[in-house]
Amino acid sequence: MSLQTTAAGLPQEVAELGPWFHNLRLPGGVQTAPEHPLGDFPSYKWAEIAGSLPADLTGKRALDIGCNAGFYTFELAKRGADVLGIDHDPHFLRQARWASEQLGVADRVELRRLDVYDLARLDETFDVVIFMGVLYHLRYPLLGLDLVAEKVRGTLVLQTLTRPQTEVRDVPPDLPFDERHELADPAWPSMAFIEHRLADDPTNWWAPSPAAVDAMVRSTGLRVVDRPGHEIWICERERDSAHRGEVDRATGRT
Numbered sequence: 001m002s003l004q005t006t007a008a009g010l011p012q013e014v015a016e017l018g019p020w021f022h023n024l025r026l027p028g029g030v031q032t033a034p035e036h037p038l039g040d041f042p043s044y045k046w047a048e049i050a051g052s053l054p055a056d057l058t059g060k061r062a063l064d065i066g067c068n069a070g071f072y073t074f075e076l077a078k079r080g081a082d083v084l085g086i087d088h089d090p091h092f093l094r095q096a097r098w099a100s101e102q103l104g105v106a107d108r109v110e111l112r113r114l115d116v117y118d119l120a121r122l123d124e125t126f127d128v129v130i131f132m133g134v135l136y137h138l139r140y141p142l143l144g145l146d147l148v149a150e151k152v153r154g155t156l157v158l159q160t161l162t163r164p165q166t167e168v169r170d171v172p173p174d175l176p177f178d179e180r181h182e183l184a185d186p187a188w189p190s191m192a193f194i195e196h197r198l199a200d201d202p203t204n205w206w207a208p209s210p211a212a213v214d215a216m217v218r219s220t221g222l223r224v225v226d227r228p229g230h231e232i233w234i235c236e237r238e239r240d241s242a243h244r245g246e247v248d249r250a251t252g253r254t
């Protein structure tokens, strides 16, 4: 790759495509966000989930939701999967398209400008679904998670910002009306609503507690099979969704 560098030392094309949220390592030792405030992001997150997915994904179909510049999309493609990466932001999709060429995986990667809610009309299921860093950006998180779960025929990797919760408790199969004080228990599965900003980001709407993530996953028809890292859930299908009718009505699908 012959890339001219800018005064800041970044290759010209990398600088022109910036700002970058993903630090991609490109041929020739080029990195897209070497000064990332979160560190070597998301390489260290990938290290936490890499062992939860098959090393050989040849013949498998994968979906990366909120793919950003394509870090996870490319890792799955390097393992042999055919990957559909979707994001609603054309800025990030431009980066991902360019990087897929640089990394030589463009033939196994399709990138489409789609919203999470557009999954309602995507008529396909996937062996691997990556849904990392998106749930808390949705104003309608359970609708989004129901739609994501519909796409899972194999493994879902879910990552979300959470509301800190140290206590755990059993939840009764039915809570009597006059025992609603139980809902104020800090261990009850719950989501904190963020009316204004969290980390100066107006699109951070919800911070679910870990117990709420567990419960929401179960409620979609999936089950949690592993927790390989902080705020990461590995899930598989347990049963069909019981909420298809409501999802249809919410998305105008029928």
Ligand SMILES: C[S@@+](CC[C@H](N)C(=O)[O-])C[C@H]1O[C@@H](n2cnc3c(N)ncnc32)[C@H](O)[C@@H]1O
Pocket: 021, 042, 065, 066, 067, 068, 069, 086, 087, 088, 089, 092, 114, 115, 116, 117, 131, 132, 133, 134, 137, 138
């Ligand atoms: C915090 S970044 C996470 C990127 C990547 N998944 C990761 O974990 O490193 C959120 C990404 O999701 C995308 N996104 C947010 N809301 C979305 C939505 N409703 N539909 C599709 N993409 C969305 C953003 O454009 C952004 O690329």
